[in-house]
Amino acid sequence: MGAADPALVHRTVEAVWRIEAARIVAVLARLTGDIGLAEEIAQDTLVVALEQWPRDGVPDDPGPWLLATARHRAIDQIRRRQNYAAKLQLVARSTTDTDDGGYDAVLDEGRIGDDLLRLIFTVCHPTLPAESRVGLTLRLLGGLTTAEIARAFLVPEPTMAARLTRAKKALAGVEFGLPPAAELAPRVQSVLATVYLIFNEGYAATGGPAWVRPELADEAVRLGRLLQGLLPREAEVHGLTALMELQASRLPARVDPSGRPVLLPDQDRRRWDRLLIRRGLAALSLAGSLGGGVFTVEAEIAACHARSRSHEDTDWERVAALYEVLFHLRPSPVLRVNQAVAYAMAGDPARGLALVDAVSGEKSLRDYPQLPAVRGDLLARLGRADEARAAFARAAALTRNEAERSLFSSRAVAP
């Protein structure tokens, strides 16, 4: 293949890279036993491609090319390190692990699947701080650059670079491997929690000027689908993916043309993404058939909305009942706030207000803007306008999201 337009080739390299990055880092981590080193070699490989492809043309099989090149570099590195007597442990590892049957075996899907799982379980290890898990997941599994992650989290690039460096240091203390069967459930939970954190940062941004950052939500949904392929028998993997797809289906209706948030009751449901709803419902039925869990019940709630023609037509009794199930699986005062909304919609705002008032003393909800916002709505429904105004003013004072603040402020005037 001859040389082509360098800008086009550059974009191709980056696209192939993002598609293959997780697999490459995963294979390299197995070969070297060191995720930090694996990432370095992976980055070197990217540099090689960025040099060679514009000059020699894009290889015919760009994915396997990257993987094979990365593998050669890893084995080179290991051989070089074998010369250092001090690296005895690495020598022991390299004599077993680099004997991987060569090129074909490196491309063996089952084996790469295991490598990917090992990588995911390691970077999402529960002993790592959430911030580190999120950063490493986007970097090593999503293939995003530090600059891209920094932009997604609205922090300066050097800040994110420092955060990732800290995260990689913390990784040194984590064993690179698959969890033993007895630990599988909590370890899967830690992976899912990490992915959901990424999703929520995109779906309901906690800070900054924008109410949604779809690129982060999309990234999380893709990670969920990746996990579905790797852990097909884990109910909650499908439950989380269902939840994310169903919630993401509403993204097109979640902001108005001026960027202001549009809450569920006011969304134009014709703008909901039917393809994501169809996929979400399919994943949900799979999750249910495998036994379900917290994410599955949350997805059931999202499905109640997805299936309804309008906010009023929603089966609010079922939504309230599902919140009760959720509360028993994972008690949290926040759930009571959401359940109160369902009771209000089912025509029983007084029951909702009782639930909200019962948890309003909770320390964990002291700075939670949704508590006074929901309380304000319930009070308004009960005709207690003055109290409603005060509640919305409090909600506006608490939120850190600019778009949300303007919404609450307007209801503080006209509840």
Place this chain on the structure above:
Amino acid sequence: MRYIALLTATRPDTPPPPELMEAIMKLGEDATNSGALVDQAGLSPSLFGARVGVAGGELTVTDGPFAEAKEVISYAVYDVRDKAEAIEWTARFMRAHRDLWPGWEGESQVLKVMGPSDFE
């Protein structure tokens, strides 16, 4: 970002080689497991379809088959970060055809599905 790839080709007289079908299944699995491929299907010959048109104020319905040598054979919907990724998945699909079905020719149109980001 969502893209749809529409494959147009001359409908062949013989079925595709089994190796190609195998490669397409494998590729579909890879793309699905990457989270990129969100929908796909093959399309039946135009014999089973119809055309509904408006021209000169008239609505016309014409049953297939149609005389054109090339037909839309299949579609794939990708959920990816940018156009280059949609092109890469499509290129893999087309490469499999080239390598495993001698003489085959066709074209995939990669089209961006409009989404919220198009209205910003």
